[in-house]
Amino acid sequence: MPANKQIHLDNRPEGEATAANFKLVESQTPALADGQVLVRHHYLSLDPYMRGRMNDSKSYAASQPLGQTFQGGTVGEVVESRNPKYAVGDKVVGFGGWQQYSVVDATQPGALRKVDTTHVPLSHYLGAVGMPGVTAWYGLVKIIAPKEGETLVVSAASGAVGSAFGALAKARGCRVVGIAGGPDKCKYVTDELGFDACIDYRQHPDVKSMSAALKQACPDGIDGYFENVGGYILDAVLLRLNAFARIALCGMIAGYDGQPLPLTNPTLLLINRVKLEGFIVSEHMEVWPDALKELGTLVGSGKLRPRESIAEGIEAAPQAFLGLLKGKNFGKQLVKLA
Amino acid sequence: MPANKQIHLDNRPEGEATAANFKLVESQTPALADGQVLVRHHYLSLDPYMRGRMNDSKSYAASQPLGQTFQGGTVGEVVESRNPKYAVGDKVVGFGGWQQYSVVDATQPGALRKVDTTHVPLSHYLGAVGMPGVTAWYGLVKIIAPKEGETLVVSAASGAVGSAFGALAKARGCRVVGIAGGPDKCKYVTDELGFDACIDYRQHPDVKSMSAALKQACPDGIDGYFENVGGYILDAVLLRLNAFARIALCGMIAGYDGQPLPLTNPTLLLINRVKLEGFIVSEHMEVWPDALKELGTLVGSGKLRPRESIAEGIEAAPQAFLGLLKGKNFGKQLVKLA
Numbered sequence: 001m002p003a004n005k006q007i008h009l010d011n012r013p014e015g016e017a018t019a020a021n022f023k024l025v026e027s028q029t030p031a032l033a034d035g036q037v038l039v040r041h042h043y044l045s046l047d048p049y050m051r052g053r054m055n056d057s058k059s060y061a062a063s064q065p066l067g068q069t070f071q072g073g074t075v076g077e078v079v080e081s082r083n084p085k086y087a088v089g090d091k092v093v094g095f096g097g098w099q100q101y102s103v104v105d106a107t108q109p110g111a112l113r114k115v116d117t118t119h120v121p122l123s124h125y126l127g128a129v130g131m132p133g134v135t136a137w138y139g140l141v142k143i144i145a146p147k148e149g150e151t152l153v154v155s156a157a158s159g160a161v162g163s164a165f166g167a168l169a170k171a172r173g174c175r176v177v178g179i180a181g182g183p184d185k186c187k188y189v190t191d192e193l194g195f196d197a198c199i200d201y202r203q204h205p206d207v208k209s210m211s212a213a214l215k216q217a218c219p220d221g222i223d224g225y226f227e228n229v230g231g232y233i234l235d236a237v238l239l240r241l242n243a244f245a246r247i248a249l250c251g252m253i254a255g256y257d258g259q260p261l262p263l264t265n266p267t268l269l270l271i272n273r274v275k276l277e278g279f280i281v282s283e284h285m286e287v288w289p290d291a292l293k294e295l296g297t298l299v300g301s302g303k304l305r306p307r308e309s310i311a312e313g314i315e316a317a318p319q320a321f322l323g324l325l326k327g328k329n330f331g332k333q334l335v336k337l338a
Numbered sequence: 339m340p341a342n343k344q345i346h347l348d349n350r351p352e353g354e355a356t357a358a359n360f361k362l363v364e365s366q367t368p369a370l371a372d373g374q375v376l377v378r379h380h381y382l383s384l385d386p387y388m389r390g391r392m393n394d395s396k397s398y399a400a401s402q403p404l405g406q407t408f409q410g411g412t413v414g415e416v417v418e419s420r421n422p423k424y425a426v427g428d429k430v431v432g433f434g435g436w437q438q439y440s441v442v443d444a445t446q447p448g449a450l451r452k453v454d455t456t457h458v459p460l461s462h463y464l465g466a467v468g469m470p471g472v473t474a475w476y477g478l479v480k481i482i483a484p485k486e487g488e489t490l491v492v493s494a495a496s497g498a499v500g501s502a503f504g505a506l507a508k509a510r511g512c513r514v515v516g517i518a519g520g521p522d523k524c525k526y527v528t529d530e531l532g533f534d535a536c537i538d539y540r541q542h543p544d545v546k547s548m549s550a551a552l553k554q555a556c557p558d559g560i561d562g563y564f565e566n567v568g569g570y571i572l573d574a575v576l577l578r579l580n581a582f583a584r585i586a587l588c589g590m591i592a593g594y595d596g597q598p599l600p601l602t603n604p605t606l607l608l609i610n611r612v613k614l615e616g617f618i619v620s621e622h623m624e625v626w627p628d629a630l631k632e633l634g635t636l637v638g639s640g641k642l643r644p645r646e647s648i649a650e651g652i653e654a655a656p657q658a659f660l661g662l663l664k665g666k667n668f669g670k671q672l673v674k675l676a
Contacts (some may be wrong), residue, residue, distance in 0.1 A: 052609075230604065252605045260603035266568065267590045267598055270616035271390075278608035 002040075004029045005314045006069045006099035012056055016257040017325065021054060022070070022318040035107040038080035041096050044314070044335040045073035045126035046321045047160075048228075049280075051256040070098040070317075073131055075115070075122050076338070083107065091115050093125045098317050100337050110285075119300035127332035128306040129295045132160035135281040136226070137291035139248030140168050142284070143277045144224035148173035151218045153237060156228035157198060158185040160306065160332035161250065164295060165226050166193045167304035171294075174224075177217045179210075179233060181327050188330070192305055201233060207264070210236035221245075230254045231261040238268040249278040256325060307331030340378075342367045343652045344407045344437035351392055354595040355663065359392060360408070360656040373445040376418035379434050382652070382673040383411035383464035384659045385498075386566075387618075389594040408436040408655075411469055413453070413460050414676070421445065428452050431463045436655050438675050448623075457638035465670035466644040467633045470498035473619040474564070475629035477586030478506050480622070481615045482562035486511035489556045491575060494566035495536060496523040498644065498670035499588065502633060503564050504531045505642035509632075512562075515555045517548075517571060519665050526668075530643055539571060545602070548574035559583075568592045569599040576606040587616040594663060645669030 010023035053064040074096035096102030157178025178189040178198040189198040197217040204210040221242035230252030255261040298304035309329040311320035348361035391402040412434035434440030495516025516527040516536040527536040535555040542548040559580035568590030593599040636642035647667040649658035
């Protein structure tokens with residue numbers, strides 16, 4: 001029964017989320033019951049959707065209860081098992097939360113999934129070959145449904161979702177243009193991820209400038225947009241959409257803290273006969289096997305080279321998460337726990 | 339060769355459209371060539387989409403050329419024919435424009451359509467059993483795709499599109515709530531069109547009040563919304579959407595003159611995993627036969643009782659059109675020409 005450090009949600013943010021919303025708690029892991037396994041977490045996933053869960057209000061993610069371990073995706077290793085299907089040493093993906101260990105009832109379908117780390121490092125199962133990768137896959141394949149040769153744009157392009165989107169779209173013969181913050185991220189997006197172009201939003205901080213940059217990067221207009229950020233970038237994209245464009249609405253991180261950011265000219269959705277669809281990937285479990293298979297192959301073959309920002313130790317999780325909300329991470333944000 | 343009064347678009351509006359944008363012109367109808375027919379228009383259709391065509395800028399409707407007869411749907415009677423398929427006296431639907439007569443090359447597919455006025459008055463082929471009716475049908479059947487028992491809302495409910503939407507939705511077992519301006523229109527919507535409820539937007543002139551009215555009229559939330567107006571009504575509807583709601587974006591008349599009206603909180607589209615789709619019905623000709631058949635049956639059987647606002651004479655067309663943009667019409671806006 002090892003000691004187990006956990007991060008609880010202690011109180012809800014008013015406006016911007018802060019470190020004071022979280023609380024470090026130490027406990028003992030309980031003894032296992034039949035069917036349970038004890039997982040030692042190697043990595044905790046930090047994801048933008050968690051900001052929504054900090055609020056009490058209705059969100060696409062259920063509200064995180066106060067005074068309990070903050071929920072989240074984890075990868076780790078079975079260190080004790082009272083379940084015949086799991087052996088000590090098995091590498092597993094689960095939803096263990098912001099803590100060092102979790103006790104999992106492995107008889108529940110979907111509670112744990114064994115993974116093979118021969119070709120794919122364990123941490124990537126929280127990113128490119130995990131929820132963020134499948135998110136990109138769903139938005140691309142099921143909502144945007146691109147034809148070869150179409151031009152697609154994705155915001156937060158260097159992130160876990162954006163980078164997977166780029167590889168998946170290139171594999172379908174599309175022109176892919178990313179939007180990211182700063183020259184280093186943009187260089188990574190074009191040079192290492194293979195995007196056709198990347199726009200640095202810091203160089204284009206308003207609608208007019210961003211719209212001009214999009215015009216240059218997308219000379220044939222935009223057929224599909226995968227939205228992670230919202231705000232003025234969405235306004236600018238709307239000005240460059242082709243008729244019958246599709247928008248996969250995955251996240252609007254720019255508005256997660258504080259006041260909602262308006263969409264300036266929704267009439268453009270009508271003028272261009274746009275289809276826009278919001279989604280949350282956990283409601284589409286039927287696509288996960290196909291998506292994970294393609295993503296695993298892209299990573300295994302080196303066609304998708306995900307980048308990671310790794311914070312050290314559970315104590316670092318709140319600050320790393322707050323940094324993620326401000327775009328301080330570079331690629332998938334993880335916390336290394338073992 | 340009868341004299342033919344026409345209304346031309348003389349100049350483009352800056353901001354609000356005015357009567358000075360139009361010009362009355364008198365000409366002679368030319369002699370017919372082989373294949374052509376001369377149609378005497380009985381009614382001209384006035385439709386909100388025409389406002390978009392007055393602008394030079396990109397719109398979902400192509401720009402109307404200056405110095406030419408303003409384009410628009412018409413019904414009338416063949417008065418001279420050099421086409422073996424059309425006889426003098428045939429009642430026809432076409433796109434004859436803002437004028438008393440049109441010369442039509444009836445060899446062109448789709449240029450004219452003969453209609454039967456036994457059960458459906460000729461004018462309704464410009465409304466419930468014409469483009470507006472099919473518009474309602476497409477948004478309902480192809481975008482909202484409702485299940486029995488779902489709650490649907492439509493703005494501009496007493497208009498040509500809204501009234502057809504209500505009848506089509508009731509036929510599918512839905513709860514249908516209209517939004518219209520003033521007690522007379524609301525009474526018509528519930529008492530004659532059979533909507534379950536109607537909200538008078540003049541009594542609810544802001545988001546908060548409209549949202550409260552929607553909550554009362556839609557106790558189970560909103561599953562589908564057919565949008566004709568935009569502005570704060572759309573904002574209010576977004577606050578009452580259920581998860582997986584669908585929005586058919588047909589018109590945003592509130593923003594047609596002047597500055598675009600923003601959508602205040604697009605994040606709600608994500609939170610509720612909404613599907614929103616803009617469309618223009620002339621791009622979906624494949625649905626017209628099925629749609630017109632159902633609409634004709636609804637009108638013929640008295641289940642859909644369309645109301646019409648009829649202006650007299652081609653000279654009255656510009657003022658009637660400007661009134662339509664302000665909601666001064668009651669039901670389908672027509673101009674009687676013969």
